Amino acid sequence: MKKPEFTITRCRRISPVKPLKLAGALIAASLLLVSCSSGPPKSLVTPLPPVAKPPLPTNPGHNQEPMRGVWLATVSRLDWPPVTSVNxxxxxxxxxxxxxxxxxxxxxxxxxxxxxxxxxVKPDGxxxxxxxxxxxxxxxxxNIGEDPGYDPLQFMLDEAHKRGMKVHAWFNPYRVSVNTKPxxxxxxxxxLSLHPASVYVLHRDWIRTSGDRFVLDPGIPEVRDWITSIVAEVVARYPVDGVQFDDYFYAESPGSTLNDSQTFRQYGQGFSSKADWRRQNTQLLIEQVSRTIKQLKPDVEFGVSPAGVWRNISHDSAGxxxxxxxxxxxxxxxxxRWVQQGLLDYIAPQVYWPFSRQAARYDVLAKWWAEVVKPTKTRLYIGIALYKVGEPSKNEPDWTVQDGVPELKKQLDMNESLAGIxxxxxFRENYLNQPQTQQAVNYLQSRWGHSSVTR
Structure with missing residues (x-):
């Protein structure tokens, strides 16, 4: 049994972000918003009107339409842009x-x-x-740093909004590269000669290796300030409907752990363990980004898409x-905790397992998350594993039964009927175009496609 989290109040001065010379005083000011952290239950969100969960109307209008979303990945050109276009x-x-x-x-x-x-919009550095x-x-x-001749984010916003669709800017906060090859x-x-240059050369002391990638060290206060400034730049300059962080906070692999021992010695005084200190670092980033977004544009939603399991009941009775x-x-x-503190407008856990997967049943997790958001104003969207549909799996055979349509139907039925979801x-867009998912896509078309999406 692991020890319960140890919380501690620590205040610090936010130092300026050295490499930035942004004209917007608003963005610069946003970096000074969070200067002290405290343990629960006190929330550190800017005291502005929260983005409230609207009451369920008798006759839902367009603004109360359920979220029907898709992740569109650009890292390694997984979904876009086409690989052929680069050559x-x-x-x-x-x-x-x-x-x-x-x-x-x-x-x-x-x-x-x-x-x-x-x-x-930020697949790496x-x-x-x-x-x-x-x-x-x-x-x-x-080529890193080569002007593509147009602004993809602005183009996406223009085209999606024209079609009555919303766009959330999805950031991977800490990843700098997807490998460490020479x-x-x-x-x-x-x-180095570019303006701006990569953080890899501007702040080599912030860079670590973890999960066989170059990443930023989350324990360095200036790193969190820098990430916040990036989010602030997008929110201040673009009409995004939301901002989302994925689940890559501390992203280690067994053979490639993050060496943050020196950072822990420098900043971890008073914490009973490195794990508690690491969780506090992630907490500080979420607090700071949440507060900054609400200060800049209160109507822009902030959400996180974490791993589907918060904690297992074997480690925590609340799990x-x-x-x-x-x-x-x-x-x-x-x-x-982020949900309980009101730091997020929505949470989108990745519940990527079928109903029959005993170690992590879809219904068990969906119901658990619905209970977590119940007393809060945080909305719950469930991320589902389109990428598994039609793929043979020894542990999850349901994905190939009738091309995965019955499993998909059960998951959508639960999402659309359970109060709180x-x-x-x-996950993710390009799997809508794969041969093995076409029966599921036809099913989605018949289930969702008849509705008119309007803003």
Whole structure:
């Protein structure tokens, strides 16, 4: 049995973010919003009117429509842009192909009844918008820092909003690269002459290796300030409907753990364990980002999509009756606490298992999360595993029974009938285009596609 979390009050001065010379005083001011952390139950959200969960109307109007979302990943060009577009002969052709691919996707999503796209704007230490803090993503051109000739985030917002769909800017906060190959190091080093250059060369002392990737060390206060400034830049400059962090907070692998021993010695005084200190670091980031977004634009939603299991009941009596990797213990993210404190407008746990998976049953987790949000104003969207549909699995054979449609139907039935669940998000967009999911896509079309999505 693990010890309960030890909480401690620590105040500190927020230091300025050294490499930034942003003109917007609003963004700079936002970095000073969080200067002290305290234990529960006190909330550190800016005292502005919260984004309340609307009461369920008798005749739901368009604004009360359930969330029907999809994640659109750009890391490694998983969903977009097309790999072939990067190798074409001219910039004009590349831009045309990338824009066409995106509008084709949005048209299909619209036809399926999808009303919200979670668009990955920061897949690593690069940006898919015209940033003054991060270099342009190499996903667009093949080269970090190369101007793609258009602004993908603005284009996505224009095209989605035109179709009556919302866009949440999806950030991976700490990842700098997807590998540590010599060629990656060389490419990052080549950005030194760029404005802006990669954080890898500007702040080499912030960089660690974890999960066989270069990441930022979450225990360094200036790192959290820097991440907050990136979110602030997007929120201040673009008409995004929301901001989402995924589940990569402390993302280690058994053979590649994060070496933050020196950081712990420097900043971890007073904590009973490194695990408690790590959780507090994640807490501070969420508090700071939440407060900053609400200060800049109170109507922009802030959400997190964590691992589906907060804690297992074997470790904590408040946990779920599951036996899976837990966000609290593996990612050092106390996701349940963020809901209780009102730090999030919504939470979207990744419940990527079928009803029959005894170690982490879909219904057990969906009901557990519905109970967590019940006394709060935080909305609950369940992330479901479209990527498993139609894929043979020894442990989860239900995904191939009748092409996975009965399992998908059961999950959607629960999401749409259980009080407390406000919608569904599919992971991820390109699986809507794969041969093994076509029966499921047809089912989604028949179930959701008839509704008209309006803003």
């Amino acid at each position: 074409v002969s001219s910039a004009a052709l590349r831009i045309s192909q990338q824009k066409q691919a995106l509008t084709d996707k949005l048209d299909k999503l619209k036809s399926l009844g999808i009303n919200t796209v979670f668009f990955q 690069t940006a898919l918008w015209a940033s003054k803090i991060l270099p342009w993503s190499d996903m667009l051109t093949g 060629s990656t190091v060389a490419e990052l080093n080549r950005t 779920s009756d599951t036996r899976g990797a837990a966000a609290y213990d593996e990612s050092f993210a106390d996701t349940r 406000d919608g569904t998000i599919l």
